[in-house]
Amino acid sequence: MAVETGSAAPDFTLGDLNREQVTLSSLWREKNVLLVFYPFAFSQICQGEICQVRDELAGYSDENVQVVGVSVDTPFALKAWAEQQGFTFPLLSDFWPHGEVAKTYGVFNDIGGMANRGTFLIDTQGIVRFAEIVSPREARDQANWKKAVAALRG
Known part of the structure; x- marks a missing residue:
C-alpha cells in the first residue's frame, strides 16, 4: 500500500553514492524533502526527469x-551517473535489501525489480504533503511538484 x-x-536510512548513510528524518528536520523514486540510473526517462531536477534545483533550494x-541501483552506478550528469543532490541506493524502502513507500515494482516513479513531498514535521506514483514508462509532470512546494508556503 x-x-x-x-x-x-x-x-529510513540508506547509503548514498559515496556509501555514506543518510537518514530521512535528519533531512526533514532541516528542510522539506522532495523524495523522488525512479527505476534506474542511465535509463532514458529517468535521465530526463533527474536532469530536469538538476537544471531546476535552485527553485527547490530557494523554497x-x-x-x-x-x-x-548500486552506489557505484549512482556515483558514475552523478559524475557524468553533474548531479549535486543526494542519490540514495535502495539496492540491499533490494527495494526495501521502495516497498515501504508502496512504489516497488515486483515484476521489474525496481521502483515505480514515486514522488513524495515531506514537510519539516515528517508529514507527507504530496504523493504521486506513476508507472516506470510514464514521465512525471514536475509542475505538480512545484505546485505542491508552493502550497507549503501558503
Missing part, C-alpha cells in the same frame, strides 16, 4: 526543499 498524503513519512533521489 502506498504512502498517502497526510500520513507520517516512513523513516527550502532538499531533493533526494532513490533507486535500486
